[in-house]
Amino acid sequence: MNQRTREYLQGRFGDHYRRSEITLPPAADKREWGYIPFTAGAGTTMVRHKALIDLGDLSSFLARKRPRHVYFSAGRYNDPGTRSMEEKGWHESDLVFDLDGDHLPGVDPETDSYAQMLHSCKDALLRLLDFLTNDFGFGPENTSIVFSGGRGYHVHVRDESVRTLDRAARREIVEYVLGDGLDSLDRLTQTETVAGMGVKNPVEKRSLQTDGGWGERVHSRLVELTDEVRAMDESDGLDHLREFDGIGEKGATKLYEAMDERYDELKSGNLEAAGQYTTTLTRLLFERVVREESAPIDEPVTTDINRLIRLPGSLHGGSGLVVTALAHDDVEAFDPLTDAVADTFRDxxxxxxxxxxxxxxxxxxxxxxxxxxxxxxxxxxxxxxxxxxxxxxxx
The missing domain is CATH 3.40.5 (Ribosomal Protein L9; domain 1)
Structure with missing residues (x-):
């Protein structure tokens, strides 16, 4: 970037901040603040370890300094302006999730356009919100969704129940959302002993957990497949089942019959409705569900209790787009390449x-x-x- 370009961008970023109202995050005076100015050369310089009191009125500060990037900390401190992390006196942090479009499975930054990457990232965001809402019980009142202005989205969870979690506990949340550790279907099954042919011959009955979490996801996929097969004629239904690796003609026949005759048992999660073939099919669906429904978040961001994160309302210095806070109901309709364009640059x-x-x-x-x-x-x-x-x- 040459001097003319740099000076032009600085001036127009300043115009944006003079025209914008920036909403402070909760407990803004307890957070560390930082920014990256426009500098000559290819490198960047981070100015950090600032308290809000050091900046003064934030809108005036941004209009005056015209930074390229603006950040605040997930952490809340007793003395956020001191340079030593130990002396800051950490006492809690937001639980922050980061999704980057160019880091997603199946996305190739060399061939996929910026718009395509952002579209894929929206899908990953919706999966993450499903986990936060349905698995953890966090609703709109304690989560904040933000388009990062660059490659993806941030989600801040500010519920009191998570703010004091240490790094190890946050890593467990990461592993759950990623599906790490779900190395076998056995983790999602339960076994109960039921009477067999006489009291001396009890039988162990295996069933899929259906009351929430990953078990419910796999169960929903199994029921969905069962309903699809039941809606087909026999020939098509058998062909569809044989498309799964490990399901041959005999297995497809057993499954097809069970999906018809023992439908209620399958819906209840019974993994023995078609003998071993139910387990085989469910295991294949389990692998597909973990692959397709996990949320590929950036682990270091979530586990870092001192992380600096972009300020909503600021400009992203790598795109010129606005870091945009989103209401939950607006996420699906949000188009970052239209809705995050700064009005300052439109006319x-x-x-x-x-x-x-x-x-x-x-x-x-x-x-x-x-x-x-x-x-x-x-x-x-x-x-x-x-x-x-x-x-x-x-x-």
Whole structure:
């Protein structure tokens, strides 16, 4: 980034902050604050270990300093402005989750577009929210959802029950959400002894846990598959079951019959409705569920009680987009490449210089950028300049 570009971006970031109202996080005076200024060269400099009292009025501070990135800590401290983490006097932290689109399974940053990565990250976010709501019982009143402005989303859980958890306890939550440690279906099954042919011959009955958590997820997938097969004619149903590895003609027949004749038992979680084949099929579904329904969060962010996280309402210095807080009901409809575009950058066109022909999808349109000097919508120009893909040209 050359000097003209840097000075232009600094000025326009300052304009954004002069026009914006930033909402402080809870207990803002107990948190550490930090920022990265626009600096010459390729490197960055983090200014941190600041208390809110050091910054003064936050809106005035941001308009004056015009930082490239702004952060506050997940942790709450007795003395957040001291440089020593020990002397800060930690007493609690938000439980923070981070999802990055370019780190997701199945996403290739070399071939997938920015829009595609963000779409995949939205799916991962919805899975994470399902865990937080249905498995842990955290609702909208104690969780905050934020588009990071860059590659994905942050979720802050501020319920009192989690704020004092240490790193080890937070790691257990991470492992649960990732599905780590679920190395076999046995972890999700329960066994009870029932009477067999006479009191001297008890029988052990295995069933799938269906009252919540991963067990319920696997059970729902089993019931869904059963309903699909029951809706097919026999030939198609048998073919569908044989698509699963390890399910041959005999197994498919046994399963098909059990899905019809012992449907209620399957719905109750009985893993022996079709003998060993029920367990075999359920194990295959278990592996698929863990793979498809886990939430691929960034573990170090959640386990770090001192983490700095982006400030909602600030600008992301790597995209020019607004770090945007979202209501739970708005998540599915949210389009970051439209809804997180700063109003400050919407109403003007500017001149930029691009070394190559390139395309940008932003603000509901695909923009074709020609190599050399060209006029573009300012939001597009800012996006390209902060990502190092263009420089500011003279007007």
């Amino acid at each position: 003007h066109k500017i001149m930029i210089e691009s070394e190559t022909d390139q395309q940008v999808e932003l603000d509901g349109e695909k923009h074709n950028i020609s190599a050399g000097h060209c006029s573009v919508r300012e939001s597009v120009g800012v996006f390209l300049m902060v990502r190092g893909r263009a420089e500011k040209a003279p007007e």
